[in-house]
Amino acid sequence: MKPAQFQLLQPTTRAEALAVLAEQPDETVILAGGQSLVPLMNMRFVTAERILDLNRVSGLGGVEVRGDRLVVGAMTRHREAELSPVVLDACPLLAHAERHVGYVSIRNRGTVGGTIAHADTVAQVPCVAVALDARIVLESVRGRRELAAGDFFVGNLMNAREPDEAVTEVHFPVRPVGSLFGFAEFARKVGDFPLVTAAVRLEQGAGLSRSARIAVGGAGPTPVRLAECESALEGRELTGALAEEVGRLAAESVSPADSPFVSTDYRRNLVRVVVRRALEQALDCGEELR
Amino acid sequence: MRDLSAYSVDHGIEIASPNMLGASVKRVEDPRLIGGHGRYVTDVERPGMLHATFVRSPEAHALIRAVDTTAARELPGVVAVFTGEDLREATSAIRADAGYPTWQTSARPILAVDRVRFVGEPMAMVVAVDRYVAEDAASLVMLDLESLPPIMTVDQGLAPDVEPFHDGWETGCYVTRSKESGDVDGLFAQADHTLKLRMTTQRYAAVPMEGRAVVAELDPHDEVLTIWDSTQVPHLARTGISQHLGHPEHRVRIIAPDVGGGFGLKCMVFPEEIAIPFAARALRRPVKWVEDRVENLTASAHARDARDDLEIAFNDDGELLALKAHVVIDSGAYSVWPYTASMELGTAVNQMPGPYRFRAYRGEGAAVATNKTPHGPFRGVSRVAATFALERVVDEVARFLDMDPIELRKRNLIRSDEFPWESPGGYVFDSGSYIESLEKLAEMSDVAELRRRQRDLREQGRYIGIGVSCFNEQTAHSFAEYAERGTPVVVGYDKAHVRMDADGKVTVFVDTHAQGQGHETSYAQLVAAQLSIPFEDVRVSFGDTETAPAGMGTFASRSMAMGGGSIQLATRDLKAKLVRLAAHMLEASPEDVELREGMFFPAGAPARSVSVREIARMVHLQSNKLPPGEDPLLETSYSYRGDPGTGTFPNCAQLVVVDVDPDTGKVTLLDYFVVEDCGPVINPMLVEGQIHGGVAQGIGGALFEHSLYDEESGQPLATTFLDYLMPGATDVPDIRLEHLYTPSPWTPGGVKGAAEAGTTGSPAAIANAVADALRGFGDVLVDELPLTPERVYAHILAARAAQATPATPDPR
Amino acid sequence: MREIEITVNGERRREAVEDRRLLLDFIREDLCLTGTHAGCEHGACGACTVLLDGQAVRSCLMFAAQADGSELTTIEGVGSYPDRLHPVQEGFWEEHGLQCGYCTPGMIMASIDLLAENPSPSDEEIRERLAGNICRCTGYVNIVRAVHHAAAAGREDQS
Numbered sequence A: 001m002k003p004a005q006f007q008l009l010q011p012t013t014r015a016e017a018l019a020v021l022a023e024q025p026d027e028t029v030i031l032a033g034g035q036s037l038v039p040l041m042n043m044r045f046v047t048a049e050r051i052l053d054l055n056r057v058s059g060l061g062g063v064e065v066r067g068d069r070l071v072v073g074a075m076t077r078h079r080e081a082e083l084s085p086v087v088l089d090a091c092p093l094l095a096h097a098e099r100h101v102g103y104v105s106i107r108n109r110g111t112v113g114g115t116i117a118h119a120d121t122v123a124q125v126p127c128v129a130v131a132l133d134a135r136i137v138l139e140s141v142r143g144r145r146e147l148a149a150g151d152f153f154v155g156n157l158m159n160a161r162e163p164d165e166a167v168t169e170v171h172f173p174v175r176p177v178g179s180l181f182g183f184a185e186f187a188r189k190v191g192d193f194p195l196v197t198a199a200v201r202l203e204q205g206a207g208l209s210r211s212a213r214i215a216v217g218g219a220g221p222t223p224v225r226l227a228e229c230e231s232a233l234e235g236r237e238l239t240g241a242l243a244e245e246v247g248r249l250a251a252e253s254v255s256p257a258d259s260p261f262v263s264t265d266y267r268r269n270l271v272r273v274v275v276r277r278a279l280e281q282a283l284d285c286g287e288e289l290r
Numbered sequence B: 001m002r003d004l005s006a007y008s009v010d011h012g013i014e015i016a017s018p019n020m021l022g023a024s025v026k027r028v029e030d031p032r033l034i035g036g037h038g039r040y041v042t043d044v045e046r047p048g049m050l051h052a053t054f055v056r057s058p059e060a061h062a063l064i065r066a067v068d069t070t071a072a073r074e075l076p077g078v079v080a081v082f083t084g085e086d087l088r089e090a091t092s093a094i095r096a097d098a099g100y101p102t103w104q105t106s107a108r109p110i111l112a113v114d115r116v117r118f119v120g121e122p123m124a125m126v127v128a129v130d131r132y133v134a135e136d137a138a139s140l141v142m143l144d145l146e147s148l149p150p151i152m153t154v155d156q157g158l159a160p161d162v163e164p165f166h167d168g169w170e171t172g173c174y175v176t177r178s179k180e181s182g183d184v185d186g187l188f189a190q191a192d193h194t195l196k197l198r199m200t201t202q203r204y205a206a207v208p209m210e211g212r213a214v215v216a217e218l219d220p221h222d223e224v225l226t227i228w229d230s231t232q233v234p235h236l237a238r239t240g241i242s243q244h245l246g247h248p249e250h251r252v253r254i255i256a257p258d259v260g261g262g263f264g265l266k267c268m269v270f271p272e273e274i275a276i277p278f279a280a281r282a283l284r285r286p287v288k289w290v291e292d293r294v295e296n297l298t299a300s301a302h303a304r305d306a307r308d309d310l311e312i313a314f315n316d317d318g319e320l321l322a323l324k325a326h327v328v329i330d331s332g333a334y335s336v337w338p339y340t341a342s343m344e345l346g347t348a349v350n351q352m353p354g355p356y357r358f359r360a361y362r363g364e365g366a367a368v369a370t371n372k373t374p375h376g377p378f379r380g381v382s383r384v385a386a387t388f389a390l391e392r393v394v395d396e397v398a399r400f401l402d403m404d405p406i407e408l409r410k411r412n413l414i415r416s417d418e419f420p421w422e423s424p425g426g427y428v429f430d431s432g433s434y435i436e437s438l439e440k441l442a443e444m445s446d447v448a449e450l451r452r453r454q455r456d457l458r459e460q461g462r463y464i465g466i467g468v469s470c471f472n473e474q475t476a477h478s479f480a481e482y483a484e485r486g487t488p489v490v491v492g493y494d495k496a497h498v499r500m501d502a503d504g505k506v507t508v509f510v511d512t513h514a515q516g517q518g519h520e521t522s523y524a525q526l527v528a529a530q531l532s533i534p535f536e537d538v539r540v541s542f543g544d545t546e547t548a549p550a551g552m553g554t555f556a557s558r559s560m561a562m563g564g565g566s567i568q569l570a571t572r573d574l575k576a577k578l579v580r581l582a583a584h585m586l587e588a589s590p591e592d593v594e595l596r597e598g599m600f601f602p603a604g605a606p607a608r609s610v611s612v613r614e615i616a617r618m619v620h621l622q623s624n625k626l627p628p629g630e631d632p633l634l635e636t637s638y639s640y641r642g643d644p645g646t647g648t649f650p651n652c653a654q655l656v657v658v659d660v661d662p663d664t665g666k667v668t669l670l671d672y673f674v675v676e677d678c679g680p681v682i683n684p685m686l687v688e689g690q691i692h693g694g695v696a697q698g699i700g701g702a703l704f705e706h707s708l709y710d711e712e713s714g715q716p717l718a719t720t721f722l723d724y725l726m727p728g729a730t731d732v733p734d735i736r737l738e739h740l741y742t743p744s745p746w747t748p749g750g751v752k753g754a755a756e757a758g759t760t761g762s763p764a765a766i767a768n769a770v771a772d773a774l775r776g777f778g779d780v781l782v783d784e785l786p787l788t789p790e791r792v793y794a795h796i797l798a799a800r801a802a803q804a805t806p807a808t809p810d811p812r
Numbered sequence C: 001m002r003e004i005e006i007t008v009n010g011e012r013r014r015e016a017v018e019d020r021r022l023l024l025d026f027i028r029e030d031l032c033l034t035g036t037h038a039g040c041e042h043g044a045c046g047a048c049t050v051l052l053d054g055q056a057v058r059s060c061l062m063f064a065a066q067a068d069g070s071e072l073t074t075i076e077g078v079g080s081y082p083d084r085l086h087p088v089q090e091g092f093w094e095e096h097g098l099q100c101g102y103c104t105p106g107m108i109m110a111s112i113d114l115l116a117e118n119p120s121p122s123d124e125e126i127r128e129r130l131a132g133n134i135c136r137c138t139g140y141v142n143i144v145r146a147v148h149h150a151a152a153a154g155r156e157d158q159s
């Protein structure tokens, strides 16, 4: 189980990196944390003439709040996003979701940009990104553009990136004061890839929910927002019973594909459960706030 | 009843330092292993060494039209590419035949010829300067295959119109077995009730953390092929490789250094173990191959995969009368050497009645050939599936009768005063503590309190289940058992050679191996205990056929009874000589000489003494002082055959508490209790480690692991650790353990095998616990493993819908 | 091929590597430090865990060239018998936290990483943290005890 031949390119500046990518975009694969890519290379499911390593590019990591956005550099390690007080304060949903990503030694290397670009429907961070309508910043020698997470993910393991573009930042909205959030997943084992994920954020006024955002991952080719569930919460008091009701609604509104180890019906049930659990967490964090 | 009293012999072993036995001595193997200085085959480097990789069949069943290696050969760095045709003449196909009349043979070429029969079967071997280049070249080998429909289920294999894929076969089975004793039909007719259930155990695998690995090198000086092999059975490997490679056995040397886990996988001889030495011989350069994880999960061997139809006859008062079993094993594409494709089936048929006092039994079944990875031994061969099946059925009987499952078991278990017991399956159980183990289990786990907790938690909406299993198992079986099976090798003895050097220190050479069991420690304890010398003065050596005496190796929980037995007996003989010499030096008669703390002295006169060391010095360095008739030699050998050869039977009982998530069906283990009785324990710490690890493997089988195939395409679906789920630290609870110590009347020191009990009983206990938890939802039958969240959730739904087919016995 | 410079267990090394060479193979075959093991080569077992600039990483998921300029600690650099054993190594020995020893170097590295961050972990924290390191032999019961043992030794050292 050894990777095929390639040339490893290790630029140190963003401009160089984009230039390298622009030379032969179709023959170049970007390497971030390598926690998804290298297994695929070792098994030769991915082969490439050129590997563009972003690990030495300066200025691609780090988190900061800019206005109403939490800006997460693409090369920010999962572990940093999990533990950073800045993230915990500005976007606790992301920090919470990060705890579920693989194991510490995976999170020490794996990156936020990498998991976004990898676009695995069951991955935790993409689910959060869709729920919060995060913006994915793409850069190339041609310029810079931003895509909404919902537009960036176009299929399981597929994204809307042009071959000469790199993900350079991910922008998450800063949490509105007093908003509630929850993240739940179902995995067969601790640290294993989940079968489904759910991310929830909502605001509250006079005890009633508004502006709810709910996304589930693993229930289709990409994580998706569940508009019906969101409206079902609008203007109602979040209770255990409502959480269950919305969970059921969520299960009805998705149609996951059958897979060898997991049937459609079971996955649908899991959607019910994780949506409910995410809402229950939101409820708990509401209690904490009070 | 056979007369076995002759075997209950006094082996004449006298323990001079009793504190050496039953002591948790820290392992001598650890300092190197914790420092990263273990030496595994994967670590072996030889000057000029080449690296091999295999091109494996991408199809489950196909005719080979062509294997084109042209492009691969041209790649720089590639030294050779071999195909099945290249090896056809120089090697012989592996045939592992059992001696049963219904047997049909399978021939497995070392590299496939004409036809491939499972995904992963080696078709070509690339040898290059390193593994990277070898894999580059492997991807350039062009395969031209003509697909054939695969046989992917036992039902397909059993169908009358099956087209078998082995030459000359008339049915789709390697073998069928049947066994009957007592008046089965009569007892079934007279029983108050009968119950018939099907229990299915999935296909899964041993999965040691170090895969298989082979390095081979031909010494031009004497044409000796040295083969570093990650094996449990160095001498069997030598025989197997020699035979199939046509290289004489006295010019084959196997070195099995540290082995990173075996669990049965590494007690077979595989084609790669023949192909790599072939390449080393053909190229006259050292060649290395290390199995990667995908190869390990798909192309080495799988295990279990049993479908058991059990029918049980019982009375209102809970008496179990008779049992019928029909066992079907999915044995995969080839019969494995030397155990054959009869192993799982044969022992399942023998084992099925378990530790219960059934008055009659009929067992039958078939080992079916399918286009899957060959089926081989894995810790708890046949007993894991059989115990799951029987213990589930016993629990369902208890439930039907509304009896406490522990009470029902106690009523039917063989009592301690009934040994030796000839079981209707044909085994002779030597001794045991079946009822006592269960009683101790109930006491240590405080079942009554657990039940109370279960009721309380039920009111809070939690579904807790308590499950029990109890069983005995055959370990350390030897010639009698294997002669009956008619296997290519009658597994029949183990051998030790004990040598004392001039400084009074001892080296033990033994054929058995260790893959984590700690024999370097526990064997040394055996010797130190008899000779009354410091533990540090004993070194245990094994794993090199050049120095270790020949024997069968390590599997089937045989090392302590068989290898340890031979060590104890060789040590006994060495000690006898030391006593004679001490007597000579002390001018006493040997009967009057006593040994304590390394000193011999005449009984009652400890002031006059001679040390073990002084005797050793005399023998080696002052042979002039030897009395007439004594040779200057302090070495003894013993080859222990394990009479009567049917094995010794430890027993064990397990209780587990589970929590079932009503939303998802996910099972969490809360508490785990084990009572095991493997006779006198040499090193409790090591036995406990064996139980812990065994239970964890059982948890894997009960909840996670599954070598699943796509039945249409024949493709394996669990090819990496992302799909083949191994239990991790969060999946195994703390395990509480107590011992009982019922000796075997047959083995030296009364020891029994200890390695498999943990694994054997845990799927059964877990399944019973899950079934118990699910009763909170309604009527449901837990009848198939693994108990994945999805399967358990399906049970919950079915129970809720009250649509489950209840396990209702036939009304009478 | 390219030259890389790397500090391995405190010793500066300069080696030539192919771009595609995995850090794991580099450690095992080029540096001849065979204590780091390959258990899956796809990031799922933890046998290959080493400390890179003080952090636990899986050496099967990095290329050697990426470690250029880094500081690497492998099991061989952690401590050695007889008189320089690390408390975690002692713990594994004392509590019988290993059988075949194949997962052990990775387990020890992951445990060191855990204790560096959390000197008094609970059972649950130990299990969670080691969940990505597979052991087929021990059932983890004694591994958990081994880590507790090491933690206690560490606390004693403190006081």
Ligand SMILES: Cc1cc2nc3c(=O)[nH]c(=O)nc-3n(C[C@H](O)[C@H](O)[C@H](O)COP(=O)(O)OP(=O)(O)OC[C@H]3O[C@@H](n4cnc5c(N)ncnc54)[C@H](O)[C@@H]3O)c2cc1C
Binding pocket: A029, A030, A031, A032, A033, A034, A035, A036, A037, A038, A039, A054, A074, A078, A100, A101, A102, A103, A106, A109, A110, A111, A112, A113, A114, A115, A116, A117, A118, A120, A122, A123, A124, A125, A161, A165, A166, A167, A168, A191, A192, A193, A194, C042, C043, C044, C045
């Ligand atoms: C055992 C194990 C368990 C895991 N468990 C989980 C889990 O539970 N949840 C989870 O989400 N993940 C899990 N992962 C994956 C891990 O989180 C990865 O880190 C993550 O998915 C990808 O991030 P990376 O930085 O490692 O990306 P890489 O592996 O380097 O790259 C992934 C893909 O994204 C592309 N890419 C990376 N960065 C960029 C960029 N900046 N611009 C454009 N394209 C880019 C690469 O070309 C590649 O196609 C697990 C991995 C392992 C080995």
Ligand code: FES
Binding pocket: C037, C038, C039, C040, C041, C042, C043, C044, C045, C046, C047, C048, C049, C058, C059, C060, C061
């Ligand atoms: S070998 Fe690296 S995680 Fe398994």
Ligand code: FES
Binding pocket: B209, B260, B261, B516, C097, C098, C099, C100, C101, C102, C103, C104, C134, C135, C136, C137, C138
């Ligand atoms: S000790 Fe063998 S794998 Fe852990």
